Amino acid sequence: xxxxxxxxxxxxxxxxPIILEKINLSETNVSKQDIQKLFEIAPNLKTINLSNIxxxxxxxxxxxxxxxLEVIDLRNTDILEQDIQRxxEIAPNLKxxxxxxxxxxxxxxxxxxxx
Numbered sequence: 859x860x861x862x863x864x865x866x867x868x869x870x871x872x873x874x875p876i877i878l879e880k881i882n883l884s885e886t887n888v889s890k891q892d893i894q895k896l897f898e899i900a901p902n903l904k905t906i907n908l909s910n911i912x913x914x915x916x917x918x919x920x921x922x923x924x925x926x927l928e929v930i931d932l933r934n935t936d937i938l939e940q941d942i943q944r945x946x947e948i949a950p951n952l953k954x955x956x957x958x959x960x961x962x963x964x965x966x967x968x969x970x971x972x973x
Contacts, residue, residue, distance in 0.1 A: 869895040880905040884931070890914045894921060902926050909933040909956075918944040925949070931956040 865886045878900040883893070884907045893914065897903065903924070908914065909931045915938050918924075927949040932942075933956055945952065 866892060868892060869899060872899050874899070876900055878903055879926075882907040883911065884908070885910040890917050893917060897921055897924050905929040907931040908935060910935070912936050915941060917941055918948055921948055923948050923950075925951060927952055929954040929956075933958055 865883070865888050868888070869892055872895075876899050879902055881896070881900075881903065888911060890913060893908065893911075894917065896906075898921075904926050905928060907930075910933070913936065915936050917937065918941055924945075928951055930945070930949075930952065937957075942955070942957075945955075
């Protein structure tokens with residue numbers, strides 16, 4: 859789906875869980891609501907690329923948990939530090955966070971993020 863501009867509301871009609879472990883939404887026109895819906899319907903999602911997507915601040919505010927998420931790319935987004943803190947709270951298995959000015963932040967080297 860990367861680089862597609864016709865993916866807004868793509869998950870709207872999906873009501874039951876889907877089997878999806880990896881998705882690249884980089885440079886698409888997905889909305890914050892689309893991504894929140896994806897986290898809801900794809901409980902086994904391990905890797906997501908959200909780079910170059912705007913208007914996704916407070917993305918994680920209304921999400922209770924993303925237990926399977928291990929890797930997330932947030933380069934060139936408008937994500938705030940408070941969003942990152944919330945992500946740490948709801949994604950206990952998060953291992954890699956890719957952000958601006960970070961080549962790759964390996965969270966497994968930080969004991970306070972590991973259960």
